[in-house]
Amino acid sequence: MKSSIPVLVAAAALAACQPVASDPDSAVAATLPTAPAEQVAIWSPRVAGLLAEMTLEEKLGQLNQVAGGRSRNLNSRLTPDELDRVRRGEIGSYLHVAGAAPLGALQQVAVEESRLGIPLLFAMDVVHGYRTIFPVPIAMASSWDTDDLVTASRIAADEASAAGLHWTFAPMIDIARDPRWGRIVEGGGSDPYLGARLAVAQVTGFQGDDLTAGNTIMATAKHFGAYGAPIGGRDYGTADLSERSLHEIYLPPFHAASAAGSGSMMTAFNDIAGVPSTANEHLIDDVLRARWGFDGMIVSDWNAVAELINHGVAETRVQAAALALRAGVDMDMTSAVFANDLAAAIEAEPALMADLDRAVGHVLTAKERLGLFDTPMAYHDADREAAMLTETARAEARRIAARSIVLLQNRDGALPLGAGTGRVAVIGALAEDASTQLGSWRARGTPDTGISLLDGLRDEAPAGVDIRYASGADPRSDDLSGLPEAVAEAMAADHVILVVGEDYDLSGEARSRSDLFMPASQRALASAVLDTGRPVTVVLVSGRPLAIPDIAERADAVLASWMLGVEAGPALADIIYGRVSPAGRLPVSFPRTTGQAPFTYSEYPGGRPADPDLSNDSNRFHDLPITPLYSFGHGLSYAAFEYGELQLDRTAVAPGETARLTLAVTNTGDRAGDEVVQLYMRDPVASVARPRLELRGFARVALEAGETRSVTFALEPAQFAIFQSPGVWRIEAGDIELSVGASSADLRQSARLTITGDGVSDRPATAIATGVEVE
Ligand code: BGC
Numbered sequence: 018m019k020s021s022i023p024v025l026v027a028a029a030a031l032a033a034c035q036p037v038a039s040d041p042d043s044a045v046a047a048t049l050p051t052a053p054a055e056q057v058a059i060w061s062p063r064v065a066g067l068l069a070e071m072t073l074e075e076k077l078g079q080l081n082q083v084a085g086g087r088s089r090n091l092n093s094r095l096t097p098d099e100l101d102r103v104r105r106g107e108i109g110s111y112l113h114v115a116g117a118a119p120l121g122a123l124q125q126v127a128v129e130e131s132r133l134g135i136p137l138l139f140a141m142d143v144v145h146g147y148r149t150i151f152p153v154p155i156a157m158a159s160s161w162d163t164d165d166l167v168t169a170s171r172i173a174a175d176e177a178s179a180a181g182l183h184w185t186f187a188p189m190i191d192i193a194r195d196p197r198w199g200r201i202v203e204g205g206g207s208d209p210y211l212g213a214r215l216a217v218a219q220v221t222g223f224q225g226d227d228l229t230a231g232n233t234i235m236a237t238a239k240h241f242g243a244y245g246a247p248i249g250g251r252d253y254g255t256a257d258l259s260e261r262s263l264h265e266i267y268l269p270p271f272h273a274a275s276a277a278g279s280g281s282m283m284t285a286f287n288d289i290a291g292v293p294s295t296a297n298e299h300l301i302d303d304v305l306r307a308r309w310g311f312d313g314m315i316v317s318d319w320n321a322v323a324e325l326i327n328h329g330v331a332e333t334r335v336q337a338a339a340l341a342l343r344a345g346v347d348m349d350m351t352s353a354v355f356a357n358d359l360a361a362a363i364e365a366e367p368a369l370m371a372d373l374d375r376a377v378g379h380v381l382t383a384k385e386r387l388g389l390f391d392t393p394m395a396y397h398d399a400d401r402e403a404a405m406l407t408e409t410a411r412a413e414a415r416r417i418a419a420r421s422i423v424l425l426q427n428r429d430g431a432l433p434l435g436a437g438t439g440r441v442a443v444i445g446a447l448a449e450d451a452s453t454q455l456g457s458w459r460a461r462g463t464p465d466t467g468i469s470l471l472d473g474l475r476d477e478a479p480a481g482v483d484i485r486y487a488s489g490a491d492p493r494s495d496d497l498s499g500l501p502e503a504v505a506e507a508m509a510a511d512h513v514i515l516v517v518g519e520d521y522d523l524s525g526e527a528r529s530r531s532d533l534f535m536p537a538s539q540r541a542l543a544s545a546v547l548d549t550g551r552p553v554t555v556v557l558v559s560g561r562p563l564a565i566p567d568i569a570e571r572a573d574a575v576l577a578s579w580m581l582g583v584e585a586g587p588a589l590a591d592i593i594y595g596r597v598s599p600a601g602r603l604p605v606s607f608p609r610t611t612g613q614a615p616f617t618y619s620e621y622p623g624g625r626p627a628d629p630d631l632s633n634d635s636n637r638f639h640d641l642p643i644t645p646l647y648s649f650g651h652g653l654s655y656a657a658f659e660y661g662e663l664q665l666d667r668t669a670v671a672p673g674e675t676a677r678l679t680l681a682v683t684n685t686g687d688r689a690g691d692e693v694v695q696l697y698m699r700d701p702v703a704s705v706a707r708p709r710l711e712l713r714g715f716a717r718v719a720l721e722a723g724e725t726r727s728v729t730f731a732l733e734p735a736q737f738a739i740f741q742s743p744g745v746w747r748i749e750a751g752d753i754e755l756s757v758g759a760s761s762a763d764l765r766q767s768a769r770l771t772i773t774g775d776g777v778s779d780r781p782a783t784a785i786a787t788g789v790e791v792e
Contacts, residue, residue: 068374077360077373078107109137158215160417161693162717181396186239193207195614198529207604211712219236224236229386237282238282252529293324322350347379415591418589431573432576445490445516452464478590478594487505492517516556534563595688598655648761661681677731689719692759716789750773
């Protein structure tokens with residue numbers, strides 16, 4: 018928006034009745050509630066009482082999280098020695114443990130036999146399901162439906178809590194714009210607004226409205242703050258970011274998770290411009306705690322406190338202990354630096370004692386909020402544990418999986434395949450790989466509980482569809498000896514379903530790839546099958562956007578199916594056979610080639626904005642179209658939708674007021690389907706350049722054939738605000754362009770809204786939820 022008064026004057030005007038401040042930032046900040054210089058934690062009487070009674074060793078014990086081993090049924094280290102450690106109060110929490118009975122026994126020792134009876138916290142990465150595995154997070158993000166995320170997280174919490182778990186290391190809410198980064202599979206994609214909404218949904222699902230209930234678990238928003246932006250997409254690498262990018266892109270989901278009451282946060286492994294997040298006092302203390310008011314527990318990532326030495330900011334474990342504690346880390350995941358080396362740090366620097374008490378206070382408060390002091394055995398319910406993976410849970414997994422599939426292209430209505438399609442060749446080893454469908458972080462999910470794509474397509478085939486199968490080639494191998502058989506099957510088929518991509522082990526932690534094309538064997542298989550000239554639907558299996566230019570050019574239909582969980586096969590069948598109209602939308606763009614990454618639809622225009630005309634020098638590659646292969650927000654349907662004109666209930670709005678934008682959406686197709694209505698903003702002139710487009714709202718709307726519904730978005734000027742400094746977001750007077758459409762590359766209608774005055778907000782613009790009503 019164009020500021021009618023220059024920013025500095027605006028700032029001074031706003032501060033008119035405030036104490037004189039020469040610095041414009043502090044003048045603006047003075048209009049907002051000031052953050053306390055230092056967080057003064059107020060403990061409950063129980064926590065304060067314990068703090069007063071605890072020895073130094075007992076305090077250090079509470080900060081110590083140890084791994085219980087990854088054995089399937091038991092805490093593998095439940096040895097007599099281990100129980101003694103619990104009795105002595107040397108352990109505050111276990112991770113990677115499970116089992117109502119063994120954990121119950123361990124808890125009993127803690128509460129009955131340790132001096133102060135402080136309960137243990139049991140944790141695991143319950144990311145997209147515990148026993149009932151849902152689609153991987155990037156897939157569920159593609160449903161663009163926060164209710165789906167609430168449901169999946171709720172079921173995951175229900176199952177995990179029955180097995181004795183109190184705490185999950187999820188949601189992973191790192192914004193990721195570089196598909197080379199393997200952990201893009203674990204998050205909600207590339208956009209801070211969508212990411213913030215998905216973060217809140219998952220926190221809500223895991224924690225419910227009563228954290229003390231025996232079937233809710235504490236969430237962990239991770240990895241604070243810019244783990245998803247490593248240079249080159251290499252996991253664990255430096256994020257070298259501007260303050261603006263950090264606050265406008267990477268932090269808003271964390272702000273939203275904090276505001277939604279996430280019980281804990283995890284610091285990231287990596288550093289931001291040389292400051293490791295595990296020792297980032299500014300980010301943790303000033304931003305997260307003081308500005309945002311986060312009062313939950315902060316846990317380091319695995320061994321990350323010790324790794325401060327590798328980062329080169331500590332020479333010894335004692336220094337590492339002091340750095341992490343002072344920065345605000347409360348619990349040390351597995352490095353035992355706090356347990357073994359913090360005492361020496363405190364001896365050298367007694368002022369750290371106050372930091373230690375604060376950290377212990379946070380850990381005890383987390384236990385108290387979970388109800389563990391009053392009902393420590395609430396989470397050890399063998400009956401509930403025996404009843405996991407219920408029909409209801411599976412039905413939800415199937416429903417959500419079908420809603421997560423994205424129809425990328427569909428030439429001449431190639432899909433759905435109706436009754437009587439005839440002989441259908443399913444080709445590709447990934448089709449029978451139920452394990453890959455579970456993706457990374459599968460908690461206690463097992464492949465034998467999953468239904469492969471092939472089985473689903475076979476079992477659910479309508480009359481007159483005869484499924485044949487050839488494995489062709491496996492992504493894990495270069496063996497192409499299966500190609501001739503695959504080609505023969507394809508030649509003989511009326512339609513080919515070609516299942517290609519990555520297996521589960523090619524994405525996830527430490528699984529970054531330098532190449533965004535499919536593995537060689539998959540490319541060879543795709544090319545051989547496409548060469549047959551038969552009608553081909555490609556089902557792309559992956560944990561990241563892949564570069565598939567040949568497939569895009571030659572296949573009739575393409576589905577991004579990601580990895581769909583235990584009900585993968587039936588869900589795919591629902592889409593392919595047309596029982597459900599696809600409505601997934603991409604939460605991240607698909608690049609044309611590796612060199613296009615990182616990519617965002619939301620870039621700054623620059624002085625020479627990208628121009629498709631190659632004879633003009635502009636911000637683009639000389640050898641590549643300026644657009645991605647498939648844009649953020651893209652996804653097709655079997656139905657068709659029309660957008661009515663935008664109606665604003667006012668054309669001008671002042672800070673603090675709300676404007677309502679209404680439009681009609683009509684299903685003009687001949688079958689039911691969901692449309693994901695997307696609202697974008699553009700601020701054409703402002704005191705700093707703004708991205709050419711930014712998501713600010715969305716609604717997944719179910720429409721019968723011929724039905725029209727009206728969608729209303731409620732917007733306030735704070736949602737267009739510009740980052741100024743942590744805690745200060747500047748609202749500038751001027752115009753905002755609002756566009757609504759079916760993707761970031763398919764805007765259908767637009768309107769202008771004028772912000773009538775300057776103002777300030779204390780929240781990231783994208784962390785504010787846009788009100789949506791669908792009638
Ligand atoms: C990952 C975290 C995870 C932790 C515990 C680390 O390697 O980065 O996301 O929560 O392990 O499993």
